[in-house]
Amino acid sequence: MALQTGDGAPDLCDIERSQFPNFLQGEPQLYALNDALAPYQADLVESRFDIYAKDGTYYGAPTHVGATQR
Numbered sequence: 001m002a003l004q005t006g007d008g009a010p011d012l013c014d015i016e017r018s019q020f021p022n023f024l025q026g027e028p029q030l031y032a033l034n035d036a037l038a039p040y041q042a043d044l045v046e047s048r049f050d051i052y053a054k055d056g057t058y059y060g061a062p063t064h065v066g067a068t069q070r
């Protein structure tokens with residue numbers, strides 16, 4: 001409701017991964033994160049961000065990728 005009224009939406013929220021595409025329908029009502037992610041882009045697992053993107057704009061980020069071995 002806060003997003004629909006334009007007043008009182010939180011700065012940060014957790015959206016369940018399988019529900020995230022619902023928030024990208026139409027004009028996303030989420031803040032674009034491209035500028036915040038840009039300094040880390042080379043170190044990010046790009047495929048993990050696909051679900052959070054629409055038309056080249058990232059509106060979310062994964063909070064867990066899992067352990068990896070380098």
